[in-house]
Structures are given as C-alpha cells and as structure tokens.
Amino acid sequence: MNYSRRPVLKNTLYASGALLLLVGSSVPASAAVVTGAVQTSSATARTGLADMSILENTSLVSTTGQEIAPNAAGNYDLALQFSGTGLADVGLVDSKVLVYVLPAELQGKVLDGATVDIQADLLPVTPADIPGIDLLFNAVELAVNVFASAVALTGTDVSGLQAAVEELKGLKDLGSYTATLPATISGDGKALSVDFTQGLGNYFHQAYATLFGSLQTAVNGIDSANPLVEAALTILKESTDPLFKLINSIGDATSDVLNASINGNLMGTTKGTLNLTVSEPSAPTAIVRAAAIDDALLSADVLSLVETGGEAVTLNFQLPEETPTNPLEDFTVPAATFEPIHHGANTLTGNLALDDSVPAGTSFEAVTTLPNGQQIRTPIDSDGHFTIETGTVNEGESLQVQIVAVNGDFSKAGASTTVTVAAAETAPPTDEPGAGDDGEQDTDSPGDAETPGEGDDSTDEDQPTDDDGEDVAPPTDDGNDLETQPDEDLDADNDGDTIPDDTNDTGNDDSPVPDTDEDEGNPPPDTDDDGNTTDDNGDTPTEQPETDGDSDANDDMPPVANPDDDTTTTRPDGETEGTDIKPEGTRPPENDVSNTETGNSDSTTDSPLIDYQVSQPSLDPVKHGDVQISGTVASDATTPAQTHFETVATLPSGQQVTTTTESNGRFTLKTGHLAAGQRVVVHTVAHNNGHTRQSNPVTIIVDPAMTSYQTPGGSQPLSGQAHNRLARAFEASGQTDAAQANQKQTAAKTAQRLPQTGERHYGILAVIGGGLLIIAAALGIDKWRQR
Incomplete structure (x- = not known):
C-alpha cells in the first residue's frame, strides 16, 4: 500500500462513516408503520350485481362439455369454470368470493367432496414504490451509494450491491396464485361458494417479500477482510436493517403495511373451476349460474342477484330411460253381453259395461274370430256399444269374441266369449197373398208349372239378355231367396264377394225400388264401351248430385285418379306403383318452402335443402x-x-295429421279407425333451420280385412248385366287388384242409375216378370186347347 495515501483514505472512511450514521439515524423507527385507514367496502347501497362484482369480461363454461353422461356409479361429474379479469379498484383487503347458484333440478343432489380450483394472475409491481416501503428503500439506496464511495479506494467490488438496488426500482412479476379450496354448500343446498381472499393475500405478501432477497444477499456477500471495509460495512448494515426487518414481517404476514397500500390493480386473469359430483337430476336439463363478488355473507338478496344476473351454462344430462307405467296392469277387462244372432244374420251386436274403474285414455275393441278362422277388429264406442260385421252366418256356427283394452302402447285382452248362431227366426204370418216374411213375390203357381229356364228344354231364344246382348242367368232356387234381395242392389269384386249397397229413397236397406226402365217396358239407356250412360248424340252426360238422401257405401272413396298426378300407391298386398290416384284436398307444393326471419317466403337461395331430395316414406x-x-x-x-x-x-276426410319422425327414421301416425278401400296420402317434410322441403306423396289403400262383403240379406251374386258392366270397367282401367276394384264398383253402380232420378235398375225383376208372363201364357194356351 502506498503509505502516502493512507491519510487520505482514513479521512474518507471517517467522513463516509459519519454520513452513514447520519443516514441511519435520520430514518425514524416508526417509518415502517404506515398511517391511514385500511380500504373497506363501500357503504353505498347496492342495486345490482355489477356493484359487487370483482371481475369483468366474465364467462362460465363446462370444461367437460354440455352433454353430461353418467359415470360408472350412475352419478354425474361436473367441472364448471368461471373466469374474468380483475377490476382496477379491487384491492388486497377486498373480499374475493366465487358463487355458483344451482337450479332446482340439482339442489340437494350434490355429493360430498366439491372443490374449487383457483388461479389468479397478479399484476406486476415496483417494489421500491410501495407506500410504507419507499422511505426505507430510499435511505438504503443512499447508504449503498455512500458505502460504494467509501470503499472505492480499497478496490472492493460493490457492483452486485448496486445492481440489486436498481432491480427493485423496476417492475417485478409476482406470478400467479393457485390453490384448491373446499366448496361450501349453503344450508338450503342452493349455492356453492369459496372465499379466496386470505389465500390470495398471503401469497401476495410472500411473493413481495421474495423480491428483496437479492438485496439482502448482496449486502451479506461483501468481503470485509479489510478493517476499513469492515467498519464501513457495519455502518451499511445498520442502515439497511430497518428495511429488511419490515420485509421479513411482510413475508410472515405479521405486518399489514401492504393491506392499505395495495388498493387496486391487483389481479389480472382469474379463474375458478368448481369440481363436483351430483346424483341423478330431477330433469334432463339444468342451468347453473356463477359470479365473483366482494360479499362473503351470501344473503338471500345476493343469491337472487347471482341467480338472475350471473353468467350461465346449460347442462344436458343423459338420464337413464324410464320404463313407462302400464295403466292397464291392474285393470280387469270387463266381459261383453251380446244380442242373440240367428241363422242368415250378418251382424252381431254387443254391449260393454264401462264404469269409473276404466283408466283414463283407454279405448276398447272387439276381436272376433269367424267360423272360417278369419279375425276382424271392431271398435267399441264410448258408451260401450258395438256391432260386428260377421258376414252371413249359419245355424250352429260359433263366433269367438274377445274384448281388448288399449291405452297408449299398452293393451290387455279379456276372456274370450263364444257366441253360437241360433236357428232362423220364425216369420209372423201376413195377410197379403203371395208375400213371404220379407215381402217377396211368390212365383209358385198351381200345377207345379216349371219356370222357364229351370229343367226345361228352352232354347237360347228364350234366354233373357242384357243391353249388350249378353245372356243373363235366370234366378235359381239355392236357398238364398233371391227374390227378396234384388241382385242389382249388390256390387261384387273379382272373386264374386259382395259388399253392402246403399239405401233406397225411403231410407230402408231392403225395400225394393221399382225399375223405371226395363220393368215398365222402356228401353234401357244407351251406354258407351266403358259402361257409361250416353245421350242420343253419344255424349256422356254429367251425373247430377244425389238429392234424395241416398248415399253410397263407397261415397267416401277418393275420386278416380288423374293420370298426371305424381304420387305412389301402396296396394294392400304391399306392392307399390306409380299411382293415378289424386287424394282428396289440395296436395301441398313440392318445391322448397324457405321462410326467412322477415317472412320473405321467396328467399330460398340460402336454404340447405335447396338441392336435397327428400325420400318418400316407406309405409x-x-x-x-x-x-x-x-x-x-x-x-x-x-x-x-x-x-x-x-x-x-x-x-280420407281431408283432415291432416302430423307426427315427428324418430331419429331411427320410424314414425307412427294416429289416424282413427280406417275402413277397407279407403286411401290415405302420406308425405315427408324435412326441416332445417327454418327451411322446409317435402317428398312426393305416397298413397296407401286400406286392405279389406274380410275375405268377402255382405249385404243385410246375405251374400248375393250380381246379375249378368251388372257383372258385364263391371268387367268392362276393369278391362278399360287395367286395374285388377282387390283394393282398386272398390273404385270400379262405384262406377258400375253409377252406370245403372237413371239420369237425375236416383232410381236403380233391377234387371232381375224384369227376368222374374218375364217368367211369370210365360207361365201365364202357357197356362192360358193349355186351357184354351182343353176347351
């Protein structure tokens, strides 16, 4: 050492030491105590959720998705994350509470163990600028500068010490507060909450105290081997000691200097994820709401504000399918009573006693097994009455009838009842000569004279013919009393089975109606090749509507089709074909119908269905x-x-019914009871975000469940004339299936009516009358010869 400089160094150390002592003594011990009120919540009355919120730009989401499936135990695991950014005026001492409000569907369903994962990103701070810290830090900075000047001549390195001081004067990152806290469930089970005020505060104190660690390390790391440096260092430590003591008390949370100082700009992005497990909800959909507030009391008013204004998430729970309750399980199907049925009858009438024990929404039907094994179903009306169309029955035959109750998708059958056909009823005597029990004309005459055509050698010249010159078979005595059932009042299908005709002008099914053409000698009306009545010019006149109350059994059938109709017909045998049936009413348009929000029905260019071809339904x-x-x-x-x-x-009535197609493509339409031969038109409508498009329609014909049709008097064949006209109608149309034959029957009957009169054409009466005239003539000639 250059001893000539020692007086200078000594003088410098003494001066620096005096200055350090002065600096150290100038910082009062009370500098670490910051006066001023601690920040408290505003006393202003709160009128909304915004007044108590501590975060902005908030949201609530389900991190596992909105479709919630059950776990292996049948419960549902939820993870609901609420997030936002801290408001600028939220300080360290303000309460920080996350609240989750549960809907009624989840209340009381929360299982033990609910927790909330908290992550709060803290905003960076300048450690040296915190009120209550800044005075002590400034004194330490001065002391460090004096110390550096004092030991500069000794060659001591103080750069690390000076760098530590400069670092505390800039922004420092405090990191993020993370914790998993137990959720508290309210007494009524309506809300779950977590208060993370204290946890975040403790973390902030510890993170802040850690920032001063580098300065303490730098002071303690100075080499003090030189006696002069050691003397200066001792004075420096005395100057920094008040600051370091305060920092240590902040780190162990024994000082509240930061509580009053950090009154804003505390939190950045903050998230709270509620993890809980619930048992099966009472409904498949539930809406949960959440908020972050500065009120830990959670009064009813506070929960109400969160419930109405908090962020919401909708949860859809995949609940197990419930087995529907069978309303008929304990119901006993009552037995029916029946009116006697006699030989030759074609209906069976019954009654079902219904009382208050019948479950609501239950209907009944009678399932009848005919003697030939065929089953037919007959609906029972609300009064318990029903009439079964049995077809003609014979004495000794048995009918099995079972009552079936139907309620939704459930049905229950009662006991089967056997009904035996009794002998024919004895007709009361009448005073009218030649009249039987049904008013038929007695054709027998004394002498057992034969009726022409029965066992004689009459030639073809004696054989009656119809309007087209074809032979008409004479009546035969096969036990069916043809005279009482004019065959012109019956229709037949291709198999010869008969169906009921309509009533006459008097409203009676069996009353004969005089023939105004052939029976009175008038020539029959002209017809064209299709059996249609024509006028003198060969034109087919337009049939006038019936005004006499007469109604056809098939009047409710749809009209004959227009060949241009673009539909599909499903026949009773299941086969389909391009149909020529135009359903009753107006068929909906087949183009895309796209209604925008403004109601412009022409806006179709944005429709996702514009090029989609909707498939016809398969029935x-x-x-x-x-x-x-x-x-x-x-x-x-x-x-x-x-x-x-x-x-x-x-x-068939023109009414439309609609049903939603299931996800597997199946559908079921409730139509009410359908009758044989009726037609139902079905089409599919596709929907997509307000746009619709429909398929071409499909027409299905109701299959006649019976193998034959009956009249009130029994099964009867058509006369040759009606049969030939019906055959020509079949040949002209090319339709041969049984269902479309009903349509041709209507055309055949129309051809037999006189224009605008409603009277029918009974060819068999003409045959019988002709036979009687021949018999009378033969008897007269025989008597003349004898005389």
Whole structure:
C-alpha cells in the first residue's frame, strides 16, 4: 500500500462513516408503520350485481362439455369454470368470493367432496414504490451509494450491491396464485361458494417479500477482510436493517403495511373451476349460474342477484330411460253381453259395461274370430256399444269374441266369449197373398208349372239378355231367396264377394225400388264401351248430385285418379306403383318452402335443402280396422346436417295429421279407425333451420280385412248385366287388384242409375216378370186347347 495515501483514505472512511450514521439515524423507527385507514367496502347501497362484482369480461363454461353422461356409479361429474379479469379498484383487503347458484333440478343432489380450483394472475409491481416501503428503500439506496464511495479506494467490488438496488426500482412479476379450496354448500343446498381472499393475500405478501432477497444477499456477500471495509460495512448494515426487518414481517404476514397500500390493480386473469359430483337430476336439463363478488355473507338478496344476473351454462344430462307405467296392469277387462244372432244374420251386436274403474285414455275393441278362422277388429264406442260385421252366418256356427283394452302402447285382452248362431227366426204370418216374411213375390203357381229356364228344354231364344246382348242367368232356387234381395242392389269384386249397397229413397236397406226402365217396358239407356250412360248424340252426360238422401257405401272413396298426378300407391298386398290416384284436398307444393326471419317466403337461395331430395316414406301394410299408420323415412349421407323430419298424412276426410319422425327414421301416425278401400296420402317434410322441403306423396289403400262383403240379406251374386258392366270397367282401367276394384264398383253402380232420378235398375225383376208372363201364357194356351 502506498503509505502516502493512507491519510487520505482514513479521512474518507471517517467522513463516509459519519454520513452513514447520519443516514441511519435520520430514518425514524416508526417509518415502517404506515398511517391511514385500511380500504373497506363501500357503504353505498347496492342495486345490482355489477356493484359487487370483482371481475369483468366474465364467462362460465363446462370444461367437460354440455352433454353430461353418467359415470360408472350412475352419478354425474361436473367441472364448471368461471373466469374474468380483475377490476382496477379491487384491492388486497377486498373480499374475493366465487358463487355458483344451482337450479332446482340439482339442489340437494350434490355429493360430498366439491372443490374449487383457483388461479389468479397478479399484476406486476415496483417494489421500491410501495407506500410504507419507499422511505426505507430510499435511505438504503443512499447508504449503498455512500458505502460504494467509501470503499472505492480499497478496490472492493460493490457492483452486485448496486445492481440489486436498481432491480427493485423496476417492475417485478409476482406470478400467479393457485390453490384448491373446499366448496361450501349453503344450508338450503342452493349455492356453492369459496372465499379466496386470505389465500390470495398471503401469497401476495410472500411473493413481495421474495423480491428483496437479492438485496439482502448482496449486502451479506461483501468481503470485509479489510478493517476499513469492515467498519464501513457495519455502518451499511445498520442502515439497511430497518428495511429488511419490515420485509421479513411482510413475508410472515405479521405486518399489514401492504393491506392499505395495495388498493387496486391487483389481479389480472382469474379463474375458478368448481369440481363436483351430483346424483341423478330431477330433469334432463339444468342451468347453473356463477359470479365473483366482494360479499362473503351470501344473503338471500345476493343469491337472487347471482341467480338472475350471473353468467350461465346449460347442462344436458343423459338420464337413464324410464320404463313407462302400464295403466292397464291392474285393470280387469270387463266381459261383453251380446244380442242373440240367428241363422242368415250378418251382424252381431254387443254391449260393454264401462264404469269409473276404466283408466283414463283407454279405448276398447272387439276381436272376433269367424267360423272360417278369419279375425276382424271392431271398435267399441264410448258408451260401450258395438256391432260386428260377421258376414252371413249359419245355424250352429260359433263366433269367438274377445274384448281388448288399449291405452297408449299398452293393451290387455279379456276372456274370450263364444257366441253360437241360433236357428232362423220364425216369420209372423201376413195377410197379403203371395208375400213371404220379407215381402217377396211368390212365383209358385198351381200345377207345379216349371219356370222357364229351370229343367226345361228352352232354347237360347228364350234366354233373357242384357243391353249388350249378353245372356243373363235366370234366378235359381239355392236357398238364398233371391227374390227378396234384388241382385242389382249388390256390387261384387273379382272373386264374386259382395259388399253392402246403399239405401233406397225411403231410407230402408231392403225395400225394393221399382225399375223405371226395363220393368215398365222402356228401353234401357244407351251406354258407351266403358259402361257409361250416353245421350242420343253419344255424349256422356254429367251425373247430377244425389238429392234424395241416398248415399253410397263407397261415397267416401277418393275420386278416380288423374293420370298426371305424381304420387305412389301402396296396394294392400304391399306392392307399390306409380299411382293415378289424386287424394282428396289440395296436395301441398313440392318445391322448397324457405321462410326467412322477415317472412320473405321467396328467399330460398340460402336454404340447405335447396338441392336435397327428400325420400318418400316407406309405409307398413294397413288393414281394415287399424287406427294408425306406421313406416320409415330414409336418410343418408346426402342429408344436410341438423335436418329432422316430420311425416304428414291426409286422411280420407281431408283432415291432416302430423307426427315427428324418430331419429331411427320410424314414425307412427294416429289416424282413427280406417275402413277397407279407403286411401290415405302420406308425405315427408324435412326441416332445417327454418327451411322446409317435402317428398312426393305416397298413397296407401286400406286392405279389406274380410275375405268377402255382405249385404243385410246375405251374400248375393250380381246379375249378368251388372257383372258385364263391371268387367268392362276393369278391362278399360287395367286395374285388377282387390283394393282398386272398390273404385270400379262405384262406377258400375253409377252406370245403372237413371239420369237425375236416383232410381236403380233391377234387371232381375224384369227376368222374374218375364217368367211369370210365360207361365201365364202357357197356362192360358193349355186351357184354351182343353176347351
């Protein structure tokens, strides 16, 4: 050492030491205590959730998705994350509470163990600028500068010490507060909450204290081997000691200097994730709401504000399918009583006693097994009455009748009842000569004279013919009393089975109506090749509507089709073909119907269905007595996303019924009871975000569940004239299936009516009358010869 400089160094150390002592003594011990009130919540009355919120730009989401499936135990695991950014005026001492409000569907369903994962990103701070810290820090900075000047001549390195001081004068990152805290469930089970005020405060104190660690390390790391440096260092430590003591008390949370100082700009992005498990909700959909507030009391008013204004998330729970309750399980189906049925009858009338024990929504039907094994179903009205169309029955035959109760998808059958056909009723005597029990004309005459055509050698010249010159078979005595049932009052299908005709002008089914053409000698009306009546010019006149109250059994059948109609017909045998049936009413348009929000029905360019071809529905067979139509709507990869389907049926009455098609394509339409030969038009409608498009319609014909049709007097064949006209109608149309034959029967009957009179054409009466005239003439000639 250059001893000539020692006096200078000594003088410098003494001066620096004096200055350090002065600096150290100038910082009062009370500098670490910051006066001023601690920040408290505002006393201003709160009128809304915004007044108590501590975060902005908030949201609530389910981190596991909104579709919640049950776990292995049948419960549901939820993870609901609420997030936002801290408000600028939220300080360290303000309460920080996350609240989750549960809907009624989840209240009381929360299992033990609910927790909340907290993550709060703290905003950076300048450690040296915190009120209550800044005075002590400034004194330490001065002391460090004096110390550096004092030891500069000794060659002591103080750069680390000076760098530590400068670092505390800049922004420092405090990191993020993370913790998993138990959730508290309110007494009424309506809310779950967590208060993370204290946890975040403790973390902030510890993170802040850690920032001063580098300064303490730098002071303690100075080499003090030189006696002069050691003397200066001792004075420096005395100057920094008040600051370091305060920092240590902040770190162990024994000082509240930061509580008053950090009154804003505390939190950045903050998240709270509620993890809980609930048992099966009382409904498949539940809405949970959440908020972050500065009120830990959670009064009813506070929860109400969160429930109405908090962020919401909708949860859809996949609940197990419930087995529907069978309303007929304990119900006993009552037995029916029946009116006697006699030989030759074609209906069986019964009654069902109904009382208050019948479950609501229950209907009944009678299932009858005919002697030939065929089963027919007959609906029972609300009063318990029903009439079964049995067809003609014979003495000694048995009918098995079983009453079936139907309620929704459930049905229950009662005991089977056997009804035996009794002998024919004895007709009371009448005073009218030659009249039987039904008013028929007695054709027998004394002498057992033969009726022409029965066992004689009459030639073809004696054989009656119809309007077209074809032979008409004479009446035969086969036990069916043809005279009492004019065959012109019956229709037949291709198999010779008969169906009931309509009533006459008097409203009686069996009253004969005089023939105004052939029976009175007038020539029959001209007809064309199709059996239609023509006028003198060969034109087919327009048939006038019936005004006499006469109604056809088939009057409710749809009109004959227009060949231009673009529909599909399903026949009773299940086969389909391009139909020529135009359903009753107006068929809906087949173009895309796209309604925008403004109601502009022409805006179709943005429709996802604009190029999509909706498939026609595939229908299951339908038979007489059915009360519903079912089938399938096909969809494939070309079906636009979010498309769902409806199926619409136009009933014979013109009424439309609609049902939603299930996700597997199946549908069921409730139609009410359907009769044989009726037609139902069905089409599919595709829906996609307000746009609709429908398929071409399909027409299904109700299958006649019986193998034959009956008249009140029994099964009767058509006369040759009616049979030939019906055959020509079949040949002209090319339709041969049984269902479409009903349509031709209507045309055949129309051809037999006189224009605008409503009178029918009874060819058999003309045959019988002719026979009687021949018998009378033969008897007269015989007597003349004898005389």
